[in-house]
Amino acid sequence: MKRATKKKFVQVLGFMALRVCLYLVLAVLLLFLYDIGSKGGRAVSWEFLTQAPRRGMTEGGIFPAIMGTLLVTLVTALMAVPLGMGAAIYLNEYAQQTRLTRLIRLSIRNLAGVPSIVYGLFGVVLFVNIMRFGTSILSAGLTLGLMTLPWTITASEEALKTVPSSYREGALALGATKWQAIRTNVLPYAVPGMLTGTVLGLARAAGETAPILFTGAAFYLPFLPKSLSDQFMALPYHLYIMSTQHHAIQQVRPLAYGTALVLIAFVLGMNMTAVIIRYRLRRKNR
Amino acid sequence: MSAPELKVKIETRRLSFFYGAKQALRAVDLVCYANHVTAIIGPSGCGKSTLIRTINRMNDVIPGTRLEGTILIDGQDIHAPEVDVVELRRRVGMVFQKPNPFPKTIFDNIAYGLRLNGLRDKRRLEGIVERSLRGAALWDEVKDRLEDNAFSLSGGQQQRLCIARALAVEPEIILFDEPCSAIDPIATAKIEDLIHELKKRYTVVIVTHNMQQAARVSDYTAFMMLGELIEFDRTEQIFTAPANKLTEDYVTGRFG
Numbered sequence: 001m002k003r004a005t006k007k008k009f010v011q012v013l014g015f016m017a018l019r020v021c022l023y024l025v026l027a028v029l030l031l032f033l034y035d036i037g038s039k040g041g042r043a044v045s046w047e048f049l050t051q052a053p054r055r056g057m058t059e060g061g062i063f064p065a066i067m068g069t070l071l072v073t074l075v076t077a078l079m080a081v082p083l084g085m086g087a088a089i090y091l092n093e094y095a096q097q098t099r100l101t102r103l104i105r106l107s108i109r110n111l112a113g114v115p116s117i118v119y120g121l122f123g124v125v126l127f128v129n130i131m132r133f134g135t136s137i138l139s140a141g142l143t144l145g146l147m148t149l150p151w152t153i154t155a156s157e158e159a160l161k162t163v164p165s166s167y168r169e170g171a172l173a174l175g176a177t178k179w180q181a182i183r184t185n186v187l188p189y190a191v192p193g194m195l196t197g198t199v200l201g202l203a204r205a206a207g208e209t210a211p212i213l214f215t216g217a218a219f220y221l222p223f224l225p226k227s228l229s230d231q232f233m234a235l236p237y238h239l240y241i242m243s244t245q246h247h248a249i250q251q252v253r254p255l256a257y258g259t260a261l262v263l264i265a266f267v268l269g270m271n272m273t274a275v276i277i278r279y280r281l282r283r284k285n286r
Numbered sequence: 287m288s289a290p291e292l293k294v295k296i297e298t299r300r301l302s303f304f305y306g307a308k309q310a311l312r313a314v315d316l317v318c319y320a321n322h323v324t325a326i327i328g329p330s331g332c333g334k335s336t337l338i339r340t341i342n343r344m345n346d347v348i349p350g351t352r353l354e355g356t357i358l359i360d361g362q363d364i365h366a367p368e369v370d371v372v373e374l375r376r377r378v379g380m381v382f383q384k385p386n387p388f389p390k391t392i393f394d395n396i397a398y399g400l401r402l403n404g405l406r407d408k409r410r411l412e413g414i415v416e417r418s419l420r421g422a423a424l425w426d427e428v429k430d431r432l433e434d435n436a437f438s439l440s441g442g443q444q445q446r447l448c449i450a451r452a453l454a455v456e457p458e459i460i461l462f463d464e465p466c467s468a469i470d471p472i473a474t475a476k477i478e479d480l481i482h483e484l485k486k487r488y489t490v491v492i493v494t495h496n497m498q499q500a501a502r503v504s505d506y507t508a509f510m511m512l513g514e515l516i517e518f519d520r521t522e523q524i525f526t527a528p529a530n531k532l533t534e535d536y537v538t539g540r541f542g
């Protein structure tokens with residue numbers, strides 16, 4: 001009897017400890033969102049969202065930065081999504097599982113952990129200098145694309161692994177070619193997971209500063225980029241400037257908070273998109 | 287006793303199979319007659335599943351495997367360079383151990399193999415879907431819910447769906463790899479009845495670990511052990527007067 005009480009007590013204690021962990025994490029997150037939401041909310045207005053900065057960025061809005069981030073994320077997606085999914089399909093479905101493919105897979109996992117500033121410098125060398133794209137949306141987008149690729153590949157491969165091999169075998173046994181089996185009986189069930197992982201990776205890329213710092217982001221541009229070879233303003237870089245590099249930091253603090261709020265909303269919006277895509281496709285397939 | 291016209295449909299000659307260094311089949315010589323049911327029995331790991339999977343070359347998919355010897359279907363070596371493995375698998379259907387319906391509607395499951403071959407005409411698809419479901423004795427149960435997801439069917443229905451799916455592409459041979467091992471006894475009886483029906487039009491090979499099932503459904507039985515074909519004969523012979531001591535021990539339940 002005594003032993004049972006003790007066991008129960010330990011169990012209650014354990015659950016409580018776990019619950020406290022969760023509440024602590026939640027509290028930090030909520031506090032963070034409240035701080036940025038309340039302070040940034042005051043700065044965000046229609047004008048803030050649709051106008052360019054004025055008077056040495058002490059007034060006006062962040063429209064060029066919003067557009068810049070949108071465009072560069074688009075370039076990132078155009079590079080990372082097809083390449084990443086293609087590589088994942090090859091690795092998981094076609095490549096033989098040899099020591100070499102294991103090494104490749106390990107390298108990809110490790111690339112996901114490389115600091116973003118390293119990608120930035122690599123982008124300068126490869127895209128800006130060697131390939132002569134200059135500091136531009138294209139260079140920055142491709143650099144972010146490189147950074148996102150390991151995430152896209154890994155997430156896509158995991159998604160492919162969740163499709164039971166009996167779907168592949170069943171299709172082959174009915175006279176499907178390997179590609180037919182993959183296209184009609186594997187990809188439809190893997191794509192929701194692939195997209196979710198990919199969009200999460202893209203959202204992370206959209207919030208990065210270091211990789212675009214040297215490859216295309218501009219300190220201040222009063223106009224929008226006209227082509228892929230133009231420089232651009234970006235939300236994370238703008239935020240960095242407003243909070244550490246500006247000559248009148250105290251004065252522009254509300255604008256910095258506003259920028260932070262917009263950036264968070266942007267990233268959150270992308271993550272929500274991923275959730276919705278997955279939900280829709282899951283329902284269609286079930 | 288022997289039937290007047292026995293046509294050899296499948297024949298393996300000195301068939302050996304290796305998973306890496308491990309040998310799973312040892313020089314198996316097996317004959318399966320057209321429009322008859324051949325059962326392959328034997329203890330777990332004896333190579334019976336490996337054997338049946340070589341007939342539609344499903345083992346090709348597994349890396350690190352090697353095959354020696356020949357398999358003939360209608361006298362044609364199925365590993366000959368001019369044989370298209372995709373076409374071979376269309377001719378040799380397979381029903382797996384666990385029912386593996388695809389997460390599509392019942393209709394789309396049956397139509398899957400037809401669409402692979404480019405059939406798009408809705409009317410023709412409907413005709414073949416109905417005929418295949420009737421052929422698998424499932425039509426009456428599902429005719430009003432063809433647009434339901436195949437996962438909504440019971441396990442036994444799912445397995446008959448997989449049989450119908452195999453029938454739809456008009457194979458000549460149907461391979462059953464322990465088709466009832468994940469199914470309750472009543473559903474099993476239905477599938478056994480179905481196998482009886484199927485042999486009128488198809489050549490059937492069935493792997494089973496259930497000896498009563500082999501005795502009930504098959505005309506010929508092959509007994510395997512440790513990758514070797516120990517004995518092959520008419521089913522009643524195998525179960526009443528086997529020539530080999532090992533076979534006798536197995537069918538009388540002394541081991542296995």
